Amino acid sequence: MDGQQVKLWESRCIEEFPPACSAACPVHLDVRGLAELLRKGDLRAAHAHACRFIPFPGIVGHLCDHPCQSACRRSESGDAIRIHELERTIATAGFNAPPFRRGRAMEKKRVAVLGAGLSGMTAAADLIVKGHEVVVFEANAQLLGRLRQNPNLPASILEADLARFENTGIEFRYEQTANAATLADEFDAVYVGTGPAGQSDIDIDPLTYTTRHPKIFAGGSRRYGSHYSLITSLSDGRYAALSIERMLQGASLIANRDSQGSQASRLYVNVAVHAPLPAVAPADPAQGYSPAEAQAEAARCFPCHCLECVQVCPYLEHYGGYPKRYIREIYNNETIVMGARKSNRMINSCTLCGLCAEVCPEQLGMGEVCLSARQGMVAKNHMPVSHHDFALRDLAFSRSKAFALARHQPGHNESALLFFPGCQLSASSPDHVARFYQHLCAKVDGGVGLMLGCCGAPAHWAARDDLFGETRADFRAEWERLGKPPVITACSSCYRMFTDHQPDVPTESVWTLLERIGLPDAGGVPSRLTIHDPCTTRHESAIHASVRRIAHQRGATIVELEGAERTTCCGFGGLAQLANREVADKIVDRRIGQNESDHLTYCAMCRDNFARRGKRAVHILDLLYPDGDAAARADPGFSARQENRGRLKRGLLRDLWGEDVTEPADDIELAMSAEVQADLEKKLILLDDIRQTVRHAETSGEKLIDQKTGHFVAQHRPVAMTYWVEYSLEGGRHVVHRAYSHRMQLEIAP
Amino acid sequence: MSERPSTPAPPELTCDRCQLPLVLGKVKASYLGNSFEVELSCCPGCGFIYVPEELALGKMAQVEQALEDK
Numbered sequence: 164m165d166g167q168q169v170k171l172w173e174s175r176c177i178e179e180f181p182p183a184c185s186a187a188c189p190v191h192l193d194v195r196g197l198a199e200l201l202r203k204g205d206l207r208a209a210h211a212h213a214c215r216f217i218p219f220p221g222i223v224g225h226l227c228d229h230p231c232q233s234a235c236r237r238s239e240s241g242d243a244i245r246i247h248e249l250e251r252t253i254a255t256a257g258f259n260a261p262p263f264r265r266g267r268a269m270e271k272k273r274v275a276v277l278g279a280g281l282s283g284m285t286a287a288a289d290l291i292v293k294g295h296e297v298v299v300f301e302a303n304a305q306l307l308g309r310l311r312q313n314p315n316l317p318a319s320i321l322e323a324d325l326a327r328f329e330n331t332g333i334e335f336r337y338e339q340t341a342n343a344a345t346l347a348d349e350f351d352a353v354y355v356g357t358g359p360a361g362q363s364d365i366d367i368d369p370l371t372y373t374t375r376h377p378k379i380f381a382g383g384s385r386r387y388g389s390h391y392s393l394i395t396s397l398s399d400g401r402y403a404a405l406s407i408e409r410m411l412q413g414a415s416l417i418a419n420r421d422s423q424g425s426q427a428s429r430l431y432v433n434v435a436v437h438a439p440l441p442a443v444a445p446a447d448p449a450q451g452y453s454p455a456e457a458q459a460e461a462a463r464c465f466p467c468h469c470l471e472c473v474q475v476c477p478y479l480e481h482y483g484g485y486p487k488r489y490i491r492e493i494y495n496n497e498t499i500v501m502g503a504r505k506s507n508r509m510i511n512s513c514t515l516c517g518l519c520a521e522v523c524p525e526q527l528g529m530g531e532v533c534l535s536a537r538q539g540m541v542a543k544n545h546m547p548v549s550h551h552d553f554a555l556r557d558l559a560f561s562r563s564k565a566f567a568l569a570r571h572q573p574g575h576n577e578s579a580l581l582f583f584p585g586c587q588l589s590a591s592s593p594d595h596v597a598r599f600y601q602h603l604c605a606k607v608d609g610g611v612g613l614m615l616g617c618c619g620a621p622a623h624w625a626a627r628d629d630l631f632g633e634t635r636a637d638f639r640a641e642w643e644r645l646g647k648p649p650v651i652t653a654c655s656s657c658y659r660m661f662t663d664h665q666p667d668v669p670t671e672s673v674w675t676l677l678e679r680i681g682l683p684d685a686g687g688v689p690s691r692l693t694i695h696d697p698c699t700t701r702h703e704s705a706i707h708a709s710v711r712r713i714a715h716q717r718g719a720t721i722v723e724l725e726g727a728e729r730t731t732c733c734g735f736g737g738l739a740q741l742a743n744r745e746v747a748d749k750i751v752d753r754r755i756g757q758n759e760s761d762h763l764t765y766c767a768m769c770r771d772n773f774a775r776r777g778k779r780a781v782h783i784l785d786l787l788y789p790d791g792d793a794a795a796r797a798d799p800g801f802s803a804r805q806e807n808r809g810r811l812k813r814g815l816l817r818d819l820w821g822e823d824v825t826e827p828a829d830d831i832e833l834a835m836s837a838e839v840q841a842d843l844e845k846k847l848i849l850l851d852d853i854r855q856t857v858r859h860a861e862t863s864g865e866k867l868i869d870q871k872t873g874h875f876v877a878q879h880r881p882v883a884m885t886y887w888v889e890y891s892l893e894g895g896r897h898v899v900h901r902a903y904s905h906r907m908q909l910e911i912a913p
Numbered sequence: 914m915s916e917r918p919s920t921p922a923p924p925e926l927t928c929d930r931c932q933l934p935l936v937l938g939k940v941k942a943s944y945l946g947n948s949f950e951v952e953l954s955c956c957p958g959c960g961f962i963y964v965p966e967e968l969a970l971g972k973m974a975q976v977e978q979a980l981e982d983k
């Protein structure tokens with residue numbers, strides 16, 4: 164992966180931006196976190212949380228001018244959260260704010276603070292926590308003098324906040340006025356927070372709080388005059404202390420200060436999904452919220468998050484994070500030098516379906532990220548073999564003589580069109596493919612060639628660019644030999660692969676073509692079907708429209724979900740189903756749970772996955788060739804998929820091209836219960852693997868026997884995998900009781 | 914896989930070819946260029962090594978994955 168590109172991707176996910184409330188708070192109090200604690204009824208934790216951000220929780224809880232509240236996104240659906248009232252409840256709940264602890268500085272410096280107002284005291288607190296020596300000069304006899312005159316602030320609250328400063332080591336010099344320039348000679352830095360009464364002619368930099376004197380910083384109410392904001396004034400002390408700390412350490416004063424102070428947030432929030440709610444009214448407005456009222460009010464906080472993609476994608480939900488975090492993990496996974504690459508499976512569990520980019524306010528697509536990560540893994544030889552091995556062997560099968568075929572229509576020596584049904588439709592409904600091909604031949608003048616093979620999608624999804632290239636080369640050689648006819652695809656993944664990766668090959672979906680040439684003769688059967696567009700057609704509106712019209716002609720009433728562009732994957736895309744069955748099942752289960760009616764789709768893999776998870780589903784070809792209860796058809800499973808492909812080819816050669824092809828004889832006849840068969844399917848063990856293993860045992864005699872049950876235990880390692888089969892012989896058939904496999908190779912130790 | 918001893922085979926399993934009961938023996942297990950020794954049930958006659966399903970799908974699968982992620 165390209166580091167620059169990774170940074171760009173990361174920057175596009177805005178989930179980590181603060182919510183509007185805390186962005187607007189000049190000291191960025193984590194209001195969302197506070198509301199979460201309050202909603203749980205944990206006032207004590209909420210108080211402790213507030214104390215981490217605010218040196219004077221009591222004072223702020225009573226007097227804050229709360230810019231957070233005007234920014235609160237809740238106001239777009241009901242009233243803004245009464246953040247100020249919540250803070251007041253926290254402030255009056257009777258908890259003691261923890262005292263400040265003097266930190267340990269590497270190099271202890273001396274800082275003078277002029278003026279013991281809110282900004283000066285905040286600066287003093289922040290600097291003592293950093294471990295410096297702090298001396299506060301106050302002209303009056305008391306700290307926080309002006310606040311003491313405020314009738315809305317009980318004296319006990321002010322004293323409780325000041326208690327945080329006891330025994331911190333800050334030296335307070337009362338009734339002492341001092342000159343900043345003189346102090347600057349004696350101290351390493353000076354903060355001037357003397358309030359509106361002080362010199363108002365100081366030039367203060369609004370970002371760094373520096374003045375013309377390199378050691379003197381200033382801020383607080385002197386800057387605001389009639390626009391005084393208590394929390395902004397307090398925040399001046401905080402940001403000036405930050406500058407002082409940086410100056411003392413010789414660090415840049417201006418770097419990384421973008422998020423300083425009150426500002427708007429870039430966090431996207433889908434407000435529309437939240438029903439409006441009015442603010443909770445306190446029973447006694449003078450007393451403010453009771454703890455229970457505060458809890459109810461806090462529960463109105465959304466809380467603000469983007470997570471648009473996470474909400475629609477069970478894969479993104481599964482790993483408990485969101486793209487920004489995932490992208491970081493994925494990049495670390497690639498660059499890690501020592502230790503396990505923990506994100507390998509996560510990277511291979513994305514279906515590459517593109518839905519996330521569709522819903523993301525920044526159009527960030529995790530599929531692109533995961534595919535690029537897979538390319539990196541393959542390039543560095545770090546791709547776990549087991550994740551894609553099965554799919555790639557299946558691909559090899561489809562490219563082999565057992566399935567691959569490219570011919571002109573019988574009786575023709577050129578092709579006006581070339582039909583490419585794809586390996587999965589052929590695997591799922593070989594009879595439909597054969598009938599449909601004949602329909603095309605009957606309707607299209609000039610001959611319709613046929614090509615059986617694989618478009619290479621599995622290789623592309625596995626980031627095996629080498630294999631993908633070979634598969635495309637296979638195709639091209641045959642396509643050129645047949646005179647480069649326009650290609651008609653039945654599978655939407657094939658359509659995607661051709662249009663995206665071989666743009667010079669004119670490609671059309673069979674469904675748009677079908678509308679022009681007319682449907683096969685057959686009456687329509689009234690039905691009510693929920694349409695599922697395969698994710699690989701996401702933006703192919705012409706295909707969407709054709710399929711709907713065809714279904715309509717066949718008597719179907721179509722129910723829409725979120726619309727074609729928001730369609731999901733069935734779990735097979737990106738080979739997710741093979742790398743992570745659990746996640747793929749979550750994806751398909753969510754889809755089929757969206758409503759009760761039967762699903763209609765036009766990808767064989769989608770249909771079979773729905774069926775596998777217990778959903779009644781039909782392929783559009785089932786509407787063209789109605790035959791019994793097609794929606795009840797079971798998922799054929801991986802073994803039958805390969806056998807069906809072989810049978811399709813042999814049948815076509817026999818029936819259309821009149822060749823003398825015989826079906827291979829089965830030397831090993833297998834039998835097994837439905838449970839064993841389902842178990843094999845889950846373990847990705849093909850009947851052919853079983854047959855080979857049994858054959859090996861029977862011919863070599865290498866097997867164990869269980870004396871109690873009479874079962875044989877056989878093992879065989881054709882290439883990179885050892886298969887184990889427990890079977891018994893019953894009436895000439897081999898009854899399979901169980902099978903399993905492993906990749907590790909074993910030999911007797913020397 | 915380093916845990917020893919590994920699950921011994923059920924006593925009723927015997928080698929069909931040699932007609933011998935299996936015994937625990939040292940076995941070299943290797944994957945992706947890494948190898949280590951384990952104890953598994955083997956036929957003392959022909960050296961047929963038995964891997965029970967629990968081992969294949971449990972510990973062995975874990976080690977395979979760990980090596981793939983290394």
Ligand code: SF4
Pocket residue numbers: 175176177178431469470471472473485486487522523524525526527
């Ligand atoms: S939709 Fe997802 S990727 Fe996009 S900004 Fe939101 S959380 Fe990030």
Ligand code: SF4
Pocket residue numbers: 182183184185194195198234235236237244246463464465466467
């Ligand atoms: S809804 Fe909650 S998180 Fe969002 S702005 Fe309002 S208080 Fe903050």
Ligand code: SF4
Pocket residue numbers: 475476477478479512513514515516517518519520528529530732
């Ligand atoms: S499965 Fe689809 S929606 Fe989920 S992250 Fe991958 S591409 Fe995005």
Ligand SMILES: [Zn+2]
Pocket residue numbers: 928929930931932933956957958959960961
């Ligand atoms: Zn033996």
